[in-house]
Amino acid sequence: MKYYKLAKDCEKYDRFQSALIYYDKAIDLAPNDENLYYSKGRLLQDEFENYSAAIICFQQCIEINPNEGKFYKSMGYSYWWLRDYPNALECYNKALELDDTNLGTWIDKGNVLKKLGRKDEALECFDYVISQDPEYERGWLAKAGFxxxxxxxxxxxxxxxxxxxxxxDNYHTLNWMAQIYEELEWYPEAIECYEKYLELRPGSSYETRKIAELTEKSS
Structure with a gap:
């Protein structure tokens, strides 16, 4: 479809407003194509951060095809950013009903449960992910973040x-560890994490400044 291809080409070159226009043109010509609504919804969600408009697109996807888990997963993500955690949880539960092998959805569900204060259930989600794939980094990060x-x-x-x-090579992990070490006043360990961070991302001003501050505190 011409307009769909044009929209995707615009996305490649960060011409997001034009991409949105082409998606609308494509939808006008094929109003029952759930993939068009999904692509438009993801664009609104990821690039415009217009989560309410994205949800409308995902709802349209579900009206056309209620048996595709990624529609519920993406809608849950938008509800998450709107801090509508009950609706986010409902979406993730539905996504898992359709595909319970998606470990990322289990983590998303756990994070929502954590926000809702249901900590035991959240931890169960993270433990389940690790049990299913111990090499899946996000499972360990979710449990560590918990x-x-x-x-x-x-x-x-x-x-x-x-x-x-x-x-x-995950510099985010090193940063989170450094924050904990600093909170515990284990300054040499924090400095080591920040130094490893700089090996991965040389020239970062924040980490450079933290090393100087913590070196002074530990001297």
Whole structure:
């Protein structure tokens, strides 16, 4: 379809407003094509951060084809950013009914449950992910983040270490660990994390400044 191809080409070159126009033209010609609404919804969600408009697109997808899990998953993501956690949870549950093998959806569900204060259920989701695929980095990061948020820093560090074994080049993990070490006043360990971060992202001013600050505190 000509307009769909034009929309995708515009996205490649960051011409997002033009892409949106072409998606609308494509939808006018094929109003029952769920993939057009999905592509438009993802564009609104990812590039415009217009989550309410994205949800309308995903709802249209579901009206056309109610048996595709990714529509519910994407809608749940938009509800998450709107802080509408009950609706986000409903979407993730529906997505998992349709495809319970998507480990990313289990993590998304766990994060929503954590926001709703249902911490035991959240932890069950993260543990399930790890049990299904111990090499899936996001599972360990989700569990580490859970303990970081609940103030159990030693457990958080333990699970961040597991994540680093899988992906030692994840500078986000190093940053989160450094924050914990700093909170615990374990300054040499925090400095080491920031130094490793700079090996991956040289010239970062924040981490450079933190090393200087923590070196002064630990001297």
């Amino acid at each position: 303990y970081k948020d609940t103030g159990d820093y030693e457990k958080a560090l333990m699970y961040y270490e597991e994540a680093l074994k899988i992906n030692p």
